[in-house]
Amino acid sequence: MLDRRTRVSDLIHEARQDLAYRPRIRYGRGARLPRQAVPVIALFLVAVLATGVVVVTQLPERTPETVALRRPVARQSLQAGTATAPPTQTWPTQTPPTQAPPLPVAPLTSMHRPNLFVVAAKPLRSAVVARVAQVAGVRAVERADAAEVGMDGKRVQTLGVNPSTFRAYTPKPTARSDRLWRNVSAGEIAVSFVLGNDGGMPLGKSVATAGQTLRVGAYATMGMGAIDAVVSRQTARALGIPENNALVVSAPKADSAKLRRALLRILPRGSQVATINPVLSTPKRATWSAGAFMTAPQVKTALTAAISKLGRPYVWGAEGPDTFDCSGLVQWAYAQAGIKVPRVTHQQFVAGPQIPLSQAQPGDLLFWRHDPTNPSYVSHVAIYWGGGKMLHAPRTGDVVKLVPVSTRNFAGAVRISPDVAARVR
Incomplete structure (x- = not known):
């Protein structure tokens, strides 16, 4: 959105x-x-x-x-x-x-x-x-x-x-x-x-x-x-x-x-x-250097920021610091580490390379396609915490929470590349 x-x-x-x-x-x-x-x-x-x-x-x-x-x-x-x-x-x-x-x-x-x-x-x-x-x-x-x-x-x-x-x-x-x-x-x-x-x-x-x-x-x-x-x-x-x-x-x-x-x-x-539905001739990026990703201190800062918001209410369109929607929580947490992440879930989905869920590390992003009217659209995001758990802001009436990772309607995992994330519009 x-x-x-x-x-x-x-x-x-x-x-x-x-x-x-x-x-x-x-x-x-x-x-x-x-x-x-x-x-x-x-x-x-x-x-x-x-x-x-x-x-x-x-x-x-x-x-x-x-x-x-x-x-x-x-x-x-x-x-x-x-x-x-x-x-x-x-x-x-x-x-x-x-x-x-x-x-x-x-x-x-x-x-x-x-x-x-x-x-x-x-x-x-x-x-x-x-x-x-x-x-x-x-x-x-x-x-x-x-x-x-x-x-x-x-x-x-x-x-x-x-x-x-x-x-x-x-x-x-x-x-x-x-x-x-x-x-x-x-x-x-x-x-x-x-x-x-x-x-x-x-x-x-x-x-x-x-x-x-x-x-x-x-x-x-x-x-x-x-x-x-x-x-x-x-x-x-x-x-x-x-x-x-x-x-x-x-x-x-x-x-x-x-x-x-x-x-x-x-x-x-x-x-x-x-x-929308872009027609682009530029080839996709095939290889990624280690320096293309967040540093360990940046990941720690983002995770610390996100976990500090446990229990804060979900509000549609909210970007913090007291209320959040799912992608708003991601953007706010990574901003605390100096990382500019795009605002919308489907934009965050291309803020770095996709990786297998089995290779996810703390600080990676997890995505789902929950929309039955548009099954190809990425509609939800969470932050991988590690140990099979994730941080996310679920929906209206709920709060930011740490829960086991769900694979129902799972769309993929993404490792944030600060350079790519800053250029996504």
């Missing part, structure tokens, strides 16, 4: 090496809206993969993906703030009376593999989007709305999309689910399995944000690990998400690193471009 921060106004967060833009939301003349009354809304901070470091292409894609859905919503009428909904469901009374009814969702007719994700500080003009579409190798471009939105106290990386067209950029099981996209069009929110299961946003839950109430309608992978949630553009407008500030680019035969550089020359200053 992407950067989750609580400050505003072009904040630079050194731990994640990315630029944050957080527009201040005000009401009236010069008065700032109370913090608890609005969502924290910020532009996505994109973590771009360093050349030669491949995430998605290293992961197997043999396991079929699934989509978990709550029961379908009835076609809603939003006139005068009222609605007809299935039994036991309540459509949010906060919905503006003037909001148009949900648009019908067009059938899936084609598929586009996403390769780059773009986010800008301001809406991208049509002329800029047209230039992006004309770059050599680009097959298709989809506009979207991107922001970090406060939901039930969590900072959720959210996309506002057109369900009829955006579905073509998602994995097949998600793209083919008419029911999922009808639910999104009707005002529900689709969240990642990690946010739903670990972050405490289960199917059917009503979440409060920006004076609105949204129901979690589906767990479904969007094929982009940086995205926590998807809503319709109609819902995005009600939440105050900036419009047309993001693009999904499909360029299946263009070198992703070269294409990224070409797009940055076209896009407005300050735009960020992340690699």
